Amino acid sequence: MSLSITIVGLGSGDENQLSLGVWRVIQQSEQLYLRTKQHPVVQFLEHNQVAFQSFDHLYESYDSFPEVYKAIVSELTQTVLSNKKDVVYAVPGHPMLAESTVQMLKEECDQTNIQLHILGGESFLDQTFLRFGFDPIDGFQLLDASEMKTSMLQPQLHTIIAQVYDSFVASDVKLTLMEVYPDDYEIVVGHALGVAGQEKIEKIPLYELDHDQQYGNLSLIWVPKNSDESLLNKSFERLREVVRILRSPEGCPWDQEQTHQSIRKNLIEETYEVLETIDEQDSEAMCEELGDLLMQVMLHAQMEEELGSFTIDDVVSGLNEKLIRRHPHVFGDKAADNSEEALRNWEQMKKEEKLKKGIDVDNISILSSVPSGMPSLMKALEYQKRAAKVGFDWDNIDQVFEKVMEELNELKEELQTSNHPERKKEELGDLIFSFINLARFLKMDPDEAISIANQKFFARFSFIEQELRLRGKKIDQTNILEMEKLWQEAKQKFSKK
Numbered sequence: 001m002s003l004s005i006t007i008v009g010l011g012s013g014d015e016n017q018l019s020l021g022v023w024r025v026i027q028q029s030e031q032l033y034l035r036t037k038q039h040p041v042v043q044f045l046e047h048n049q050v051a052f053q054s055f056d057h058l059y060e061s062y063d064s065f066p067e068v069y070k071a072i073v074s075e076l077t078q079t080v081l082s083n084k085k086d087v088v089y090a091v092p093g094h095p096m097l098a099e100s101t102v103q104m105l106k107e108e109c110d111q112t113n114i115q116l117h118i119l120g121g122e123s124f125l126d127q128t129f130l131r132f133g134f135d136p137i138d139g140f141q142l143l144d145a146s147e148m149k150t151s152m153l154q155p156q157l158h159t160i161i162a163q164v165y166d167s168f169v170a171s172d173v174k175l176t177l178m179e180v181y182p183d184d185y186e187i188v189v190g191h192a193l194g195v196a197g198q199e200k201i202e203k204i205p206l207y208e209l210d211h212d213q214q215y216g217n218l219s220l221i222w223v224p225k226n227s228d229e230s231l232l233n234k235s236f237e238r239l240r241e242v243v244r245i246l247r248s249p250e251g252c253p254w255d256q257e258q259t260h261q262s263i264r265k266n267l268i269e270e271t272y273e274v275l276e277t278i279d280e281q282d283s284e285a286m287c288e289e290l291g292d293l294l295m296q297v298m299l300h301a302q303m304e305e306e307l308g309s310f311t312i313d314d315v316v317s318g319l320n321e322k323l324i325r326r327h328p329h330v331f332g333d334k335a336a337d338n339s340e341e342a343l344r345n346w347e348q349m350k351k352e353e354k355l356k357k358g359i360d361v362d363n364i365s366i367l368s369s370v371p372s373g374m375p376s377l378m379k380a381l382e383y384q385k386r387a388a389k390v391g392f393d394w395d396n397i398d399q400v401f402e403k404v405m406e407e408l409n410e411l412k413e414e415l416q417t418s419n420h421p422e423r424k425k426e427e428l429g430d431l432i433f434s435f436i437n438l439a440r441f442l443k444m445d446p447d448e449a450i451s452i453a454n455q456k457f458f459a460r461f462s463f464i465e466q467e468l469r470l471r472g473k474k475i476d477q478t479n480i481l482e483m484e485k486l487w488q489e490a491k492q493k494f495s496k497k
Helices: 020-028 041-047 065-083 100-112 124-132 167-177 236-247 253-257 264-279 283-307 312-325 339-356 376-389 397-417 421-441 446-470 480-494
Strands: 004-009 032-034 087-091 115-118 140-144 158-162 186-191 200-205 219-223
Touching: 004 020, 004 065, 004 100, 020 087, 065 087, 065 100, 087 100, 100 115, 124 158, 124 186, 124 219, 167 219, 236 253, 236 283, 264 283, 264 446, 283 312, 376 421, 376 446, 397 421, 421 446, 446 480
Parallel strands: 004 087, 004 115, 032 087, 140 158
Antiparallel strands: 158 219, 186 200, 186 219
């Protein structure tokens, strides 16, 4: 005859929550084990002279709950196997709700050929719905306080947070909730729900969550649902819904008419507006402009969703998979002690991806994967970087300066001896290309360098315009000598200290 473990639930409160079936199993058991004595039903068991043993001693022997649970499962199964007797194992609440030892026992019993029987019990959720007074059909989620993340929060649902054992856990919950909810958002804390003489329910603002509360095994937090736009607008799903509505027949006529091609330039424009906020170090403007850029991504993805090609979920999924795949030094078993090693890992992953797609990486140009639509300045820099990786590079910076001077002299010669505009343009391009190479050799981004120069020119020229206006003059009616003098003043005014 097979040995067995019968798991029963003691309910979330006193003996009034015990089912008749569970009580009979407890009365008839020869070996009764409790995960913990810290439960209102224990006094009832002792009063009825029910013999039992608890695993409370293990909580003092280990540093974490997972270790305790593992030890409980091990001790329980070994007891059954060594004594050759069936046991009853009683847990708080319902065995299948927030009870890690039960899940671990299911796996362990499969491996040890011990039969497992599970009887229900009133869960803490029964008392939660009853005492807090909301209907779960309206939508709710149950979260573990120790595993909470901001991404799990959904303000449009009632949220019950369990496993709030102490004020330290409550403090972590508070900080997580404050990422989504206002600091003064009203929440409800419940202790010992349904236990006569011990129950306590209190409404408090969120910022007081870890203040003066007696948290323990029977503590819960309820965050009521809220459909306020300010809360819903913080979610990615709300953004997706808004874009879908804009493109729908009931949406905006302009958005309905757009195609990938018609808003192609918008994607470029929004990108440059983001870059402008970066150059100006304007965080508030950057937040807004990044939103505008994200809107372009959402629109293109929505258009493809309407065609049945892919959705924004596919975009996010593909990005996550790529980031994890290309960072084996973070998510895998490879090492990278510096950025150069990390970059080599990235390039190796890209090469492997191409091979899986059937691309013969050994017979294509290393320059071929540079996007054709990339701005020319960035493209030149990328060409040079890739060529340098395979050894096509100067030995020292003096050679680079010599190349710059060579290209400058060739341009001068072409200007003096040629009447061919295309040749002049070509020589100018060679000179600019050599300057980009110089920037690369100096480990500087030429686009950042020219951006600084643009900002400097804008500030100085604007100073000239302003000074002339103060003098009652117009800039197009001012001679070059006066403008040069003001230019020098501007250089002094805006020079770096």
